[in-house]
Amino acid sequence: xxxxxxxxxxxxxxxxxxxxxxxxxxxxxxxxxxxxxxxxxxxxxxxxxxxxxxxxxxxxxxxxxxxxxxxxxxxxxxxxxxxxxxxxxxxxxxxxxxxxxxxxxxxxxxxxxxxxxxxxxxxxxxxxxxxxxxxxxxxxxxxxxxxxxxxxxxxxxxxxxxxxxxxxxxxxxxxxxxxxxxxxxxxxxxxxxxxxxxxxxxxxxxxxxxxxxxxxxxxxxxxxxxxxxxxxxxxxxxxxxxxxxxxxx
Amino acid sequence: xxxxxxxxxxxxxxxxxxxxxxxxxxxxxxxxxxxxxxxxxxxxxxxxxxxxxxxxxxxxxxxxxxxxxxxxxxxxxxxxxxxxxxxxxxxxxxxxxxxxxxxxxxxxxxxxxxxxxxxxxxxxxxxxxxxxxxxxxxxxxxxxxxxxxxxxxxxxxxxxxxxxxxxxxxxxxxxxxxxxxxxxxxxxxxxxxxxxxxxxxxxxxxxxxxxxxxxxxxxxxxxxxxxxxxxxxxxxxxxxxxxxxxxxx
DNA sequence: CGCATGCTTGAATTTAATCAACCCTAGTGG
DNA sequence: CCACTAGGGTTGATTAAATTCAAGCATGCG
Numbered sequence: 130x131x132x133x134x135x136x137x138x139x140x141x142x143x144x145x146x147x148x149x150x151x152x153x154x155x156x157x158x159x160x161x162x163x164x165x166x167x168x169x170x171x172x173x174x175x176x177x178x179x180x181x182x183x184x185x186x187x188x189x190x191x192x193x194x195x196x197x198x199x200x201x202x203x204x205x206x207x208x209x210x211x212x213x214x215x216x217x218x219x220x221x222x223x224x225x226x227x228x229x230x231x232x233x234x235x236x237x238x239x240x241x242x243x244x245x246x247x248x249x250x251x252x253x254x255x256x257x258x259x260x261x262x263x264x265x266x267x268x269x270x271x272x273x274x275x276x277x278x279x280x281x282x283x284x285x286x287x288x289x290x291x292x293x294x295x296x297x298x299x300x301x302x303x304x305x306x307x308x309x310x311x312x313x314x315x316x317x318x319x320x321x322x323x324x325x326x327x328x329x330x331x332x333x334x335x336x337x338x339x340x341x342x343x344x345x346x347x348x349x350x351x352x353x354x355x356x357x358x359x360x361x362x363x364x365x366x367x368x369x370x371x372x373x374x375x376x377x378x
Numbered sequence: 379x380x381x382x383x384x385x386x387x388x389x390x391x392x393x394x395x396x397x398x399x400x401x402x403x404x405x406x407x408x409x410x411x412x413x414x415x416x417x418x419x420x421x422x423x424x425x426x427x428x429x430x431x432x433x434x435x436x437x438x439x440x441x442x443x444x445x446x447x448x449x450x451x452x453x454x455x456x457x458x459x460x461x462x463x464x465x466x467x468x469x470x471x472x473x474x475x476x477x478x479x480x481x482x483x484x485x486x487x488x489x490x491x492x493x494x495x496x497x498x499x500x501x502x503x504x505x506x507x508x509x510x511x512x513x514x515x516x517x518x519x520x521x522x523x524x525x526x527x528x529x530x531x532x533x534x535x536x537x538x539x540x541x542x543x544x545x546x547x548x549x550x551x552x553x554x555x556x557x558x559x560x561x562x563x564x565x566x567x568x569x570x571x572x573x574x575x576x577x578x579x580x581x582x583x584x585x586x587x588x589x590x591x592x593x594x595x596x597x598x599x600x601x602x603x604x605x606x607x608x609x610x611x612x613x614x615x616x617x618x619x620x621x622x623x624x625x626x627x
Numbered sequence: 628c629g630c631a632t633g634c635t636t637g638a639a640t641t642t643a644a645t646c647a648a649c650c651c652t653a654g655t656g657g
Numbered sequence: 658c659c660a661c662t663a664g665g666g667t668t669g670a671t672t673a674a675a676t677t678c679a680a681g682c683a684t685g686c687g
Contacts (some may be wrong), residue, residue, distance in 0.1 A: 149627075171675075172663090195517065195521050197521065197525060197526075197607060197608070197609075198607075198608070198609045199607075202509060202522045202525075203524045203525050205504060205517055205521075212441065216634090217509065217510050217513040218510060219507065219510050219512075223513070223514055223517055226518065245500065249501065249539050250496065253496065253502075257469065260466065260509050260513070261466050261467060261468050264466040264472070264513060264516065265472055267513065267516035267517070267520065268444065268454055268472055268473065268516070270517065270520055271452060271454050271519055271520060271523060272444050272446065272452045272454075274523035274524050275452045275523050275564075275567035276446060276450040276451075276452050276519060276567065276568065277446075278643095279642080279643065309665070310665070310666065311665085314523075318524035318525065319643075320643075320645080321642060321645055321665085321667095322643085322644075322645080322666095322667080322668085323642090323644075323676095325666060325667055325668080326667080326668080328566060328645095328665075328667095329668085342651095342652080342653095342665080342666075353603070354687095358446055358447075358448075359446070359447070360446075360447045368555045372642080461631080474640085525675080527675095528674080528675070538631090557632070558633070559634065559635095560633085568675075568676090569638055569675075569676060569677080570633085570634075570635095571634095571675085571676075571677080572674090572675060573677075574634060574636080575635080575636080575675095577635095578635075578636085589682095591633080591634075591683090591684075591685095
């Protein structure tokens with residue numbers, strides 16, 4: 130349904146079947162495993178389960194989340210094609226994972242993964258890099274949840290979704306939002322009503338235009354960046370300019 | 379001032395001077411480095427700086443934080459004796475670090491650290507474990523910031539501070555809070571007023587008693603746990619019981 | 628002793644949550 | 658093929674929680 134229509138990714142991962150043959154050789158570990166199909170809403174694993182497998186997302190998307198005892202849900206991330214689930218865990222899964230749409234994954238035993246990684250000096254930096262990226266994303270999310278207004282949260286989210294998908298450089302790009310409003314709300318620490326109202330407000334400002342339930346056209350990218358509350362994005366790959374500060378003490 | 383008076387830690391780390399001689403051999407990497415003194419408020423490094431060193435905290439404490447362009451500050455963690463700063467980073471520091479009290483640290487070149495780690499199969503699991511712990515803490519913090527009330531946040535924070543210090547098993551334990559109320563507020567995503575009011579309310583409920591500006595006596599531990607919004611703590615090391623869920627889908 | 632900083636308390640305001648209708652659309656069955 | 662329905666989404670009115678603004682209090686330091 131959603132990201133099934135970009136075969137670049139599949140080509141890329143299948144073109145590096147041997148360990149150490151490229152920057153994404155981590156995917157090669159999953160190469161010979163059978164593809165598993167998850168239908169929308171289906172669980173992959175639960176928080177607290179013994180972490181026996183790692184998963185590679187081939188197509189579709191997952192939400193990963195934690196639930197408080199009284200039912201409050203916090204989505205800590207969305208995963209899509211190319212992502213690997215479960216790198217940062219020890220004996221038990223830190224969170225639950227569910228498909229947000231029909232999704233294809235491959236799995237590998239965690240033991241096998243760890244054995245491969247510890248025996249391959251080529252793989253280790255890649256694992257390390259993924260962990261650090263995950264950590265950086267978690268830090269950004271803490272900033273968002275801690276100090277950003279509803280509008281800033283929604284704008285930040287839209288930008289993040291935009292930058293992670295192909296075609297984010299064109300004139301009036303479309304952001305795909307395969308998840309529901311409730312998912313977005315639980316990811317941004319808001320309610321569905323607030324998410325909805327904020328999107329409407331952004332539409333009224335001419336910053337975006339609704340393009341069906343699961344996508345949005347960005348009409349004023351610069352304004353979106355301004356309203357996201359972050360420092361300006363650098364020209365290309367969606368990272369923030371790190372400013373080598375000096376403003377406190 | 380604060381944690382200077384528990385020499386156990388110093389004994390522990392100096393008793394394992396050789397690589398691979400114990401579960402905490404990571405500290406041995408810093409063993410021959412000179413001790414550096416930071417006075418309260420002093421910066422160690424800034425977000426965005428080239429990450430040339432890793433630091434080991436010997437005594438005292440640090441806050442690590444990010445700042446939005448308009449000055450809003452988010453403290454993403456507090457570090458104390460035994461912690462290592464900078465494991466989860468690539469080329470630039472993800473955050474700034476400042477001493478919250480007079481603090482002693484040792485530093486090691488990141489290149490040297492990485493060389494040592496990649497050449498030592500004993501060290502690697504330890505680095506990995508620290509990264510995973512950091513990730514788990516970040517996830518918990520996201521839950522706190524996303525969905526917990528002011529009271530739940532403060533209770534969670536007090537429990538976390540309590541469990542990380544020695545002597546948390548005694549009858550009416552004392553929680554040390556070396557940081558200011560502003561630090562706590564910026565860590566919990568609240569204002570100082572809300573933190574202050576919430577502490578007062580907890581005191582009125584008989585759950586805690588003020589014991590000077592920088593420490594608090596916990597008088598009803600169980601009530602504190604209830605109010606923290608988490609599932610019950612397990613008997614010992616302050617971790618949450620992971621419940622092998624099954625409540626959604 | 629007196630100031631400055633950090634902390635507490637109170638009143639007013641603001642933001643987002645909650646409660647409640649209603650709408651839209653995709654999918655179903657007649 | 659079209660009407661119906663259910664779920665997700667939007668919009669509006671009200672409420673609650675935390676922030677903001679403002680004042681006063683303690684503690685620690687010169």
